[in-house]
Amino acid sequence: MPVARPESSDSRVIAHIDLDCFYVQVEQRKQPQLRGLPTAVVQYNEWKGGALIAVSYEARKFGVKRSMRGEEAKEVCPQIQLVQVPVAHCKADLSTYRNAGSEVVSVLSRKGRCERASIDEVYLDLTHVAETMLLETPPESLEEIDEEALKSHILGLRIEEGTDAIENVREWMCRSNAQHKDKLLACGILIVAELRRQVLKETEFTCSAGIAHNKMLAKLASGMNKPAQQTVVPFSSVKGLLGSLPIRKMKQLGGKLGVALQVDLGVNNVGDLLQFPEAKLQEHYGVNTGTWLWNIARGIDGEEVEGRLLPKSHGSGKSFPGPRALKTISSVQYWLNQLCEELNERLCSDLDQNKRIAHTLTLHVRAYKSSDTDSQKKFPSKSCPLRYGTAKIQEDAFNLFQAGFREYIGFYGVKTQGIQCNGWGITALSISASKIVPLPSGTCSIMKYFHGPSTSNSSKQLVDNSILEVSPLSPSGGERCSEVNSCEPKIEFLGEEERWNKDPLPVLGQEEEERSILKGQDPSCSSSKAQDGVIQETSLVIPTGVARFLEQNQSTQPRELAWNDSQVKSEHKEHKRKMKDKGTPSILKFFKSCNPSGPSESQEQVQTLQENGTTSSDSTSYPSGQRREAWSYRIDEIDPAVIDELPPEIQDELRAWMQPHKQPNVVNRGSIARYFSPIRKT
């Protein structure tokens, strides 16, 4: 939580844009005949008509709510149109919605600093744009004010009886004696109205907006008047707004901290916090949280709008409520495999499209034990370095599961596939990839991907050695990762997860979880330091992902490079032949030939390299024929023409890498050798 008290945050102009009944709008755009009709999007599971995950405003008028199932909705609104969420991997596939959200972001990001906060939410810092407008074309100088802007709701603005609300807004916006910060908000009103119009024009989606001096207030405001409207919070109305705002409605106070405030201090509304000195709040909740509470009671929030258009992590999750709880290890593995497949697809497309790689794999599980003496015991979340490729992710995820399961159940006989349930059940699984960074340039990047461990045994060892307990997060989901870890994890088990920011969803019951998409925090952030440490010690393996990336959007599917010796040899021959024939071989082939072998050999090779400070692409340097295949990437097999096809940073890297090869078997210890994974004797 923010510790410092922001000094000048009340002159910023921040907007929070939230798309209206988003999934419904996406479906209505696909099927325009649904427009204007009461419509809802339902979950994949069709039991009782499926759980509603998005409800159109037309349907809401009939009393249809997200908490209902399809059948219930039909009772209150017989004409409701139910559209099933798209499905892939036996679960909801939200890629259509994600892509639709990206369309909106690309429009909104044209103005100010833009932070994509969830699948359908964006923050904008419009301060500079508003300042410029105030200097060049202030609202009072305009002959005509945009009609959409005039329809804004300005909190605290008293509409005199018998007067036109629009005229009142116009007057407020054009006051020449207004405070500077209100004038900036007036500019914000114009800018946001124009952006919303543009979103509608280019994407056909309506959205609502909150405009205020900080993120917290803007977010509160955006939901106040929906759909397709905007609400403004002048500083003078903050006290009134927060005075009557139930504490649990406040971002980050929906969970345990909110309950604690009610129980400990009798705080029911945010405004009730005003009576407590900062020291008292700190005494109860710690220095940082105490200061944060003191600040929010006054509408102070210094959190910056991050310039971020892409998610901070990717996740895939599924819940198995009630009788659908998983009761065998093999069923858990089956579902983990499904989730990992989806996760890998998203990682590959992130790599392809955004040139980003993820470093940490985290597994969250929700489980029960029927004979639980310690019913509070949670299934521990675990994480480890992320290795690319579906099979590797699946393997690592299963290892994480086993590690957590051993702790949870308290015995070690859990590796038998298909083990029968002995009074336990898994009610939710969620796998996520975090610590996503741009694909690094420089020598270390590409080497790591070629030579990391890749067979079952060593990868198992890798994972076993580097599995980390994921520190719990705050229940409300918003505290700074490194600061608060004393509360239980807030894990959302949802049809799909995509983590954009730290905003929590409302606390959901198990039934509700199934309906949800995740808009919450990064599950791995609280143990980031420890994870970083591990990641640096272990190498990442991205053969398929990088191959895809290097193929520059060719349609070749990622695949594992688990080849046997004869395959490898014939592939080498074929590869060489094609190089001769065509001059420019497929980059994927190039990758196939570079890491065809198992990791134990790779490790031996790495070891040799590190011990001797030398490397060789010559098979004679291996004591046995078997080792010929060990990371048998051969620099002399690279067709220089291939290099021109690669992204510039990797071109540079490869050229630098090929340079020392002119002096065979000599590697500068200070350069390439240090990028190999640490020696791990098998």
Ligand code: TTP
């Ligand atoms: P929301 O923005 O919470 O809701 P909404 O856009 O449907 O409606 P509103 O106009 O009130 O903002 O969620 C965005 C999308 O996320 C929603 O259309 C469907 C999905 N979602 C779930 O799948 N499960 C959930 O529990 C929630 C809250 C949202």
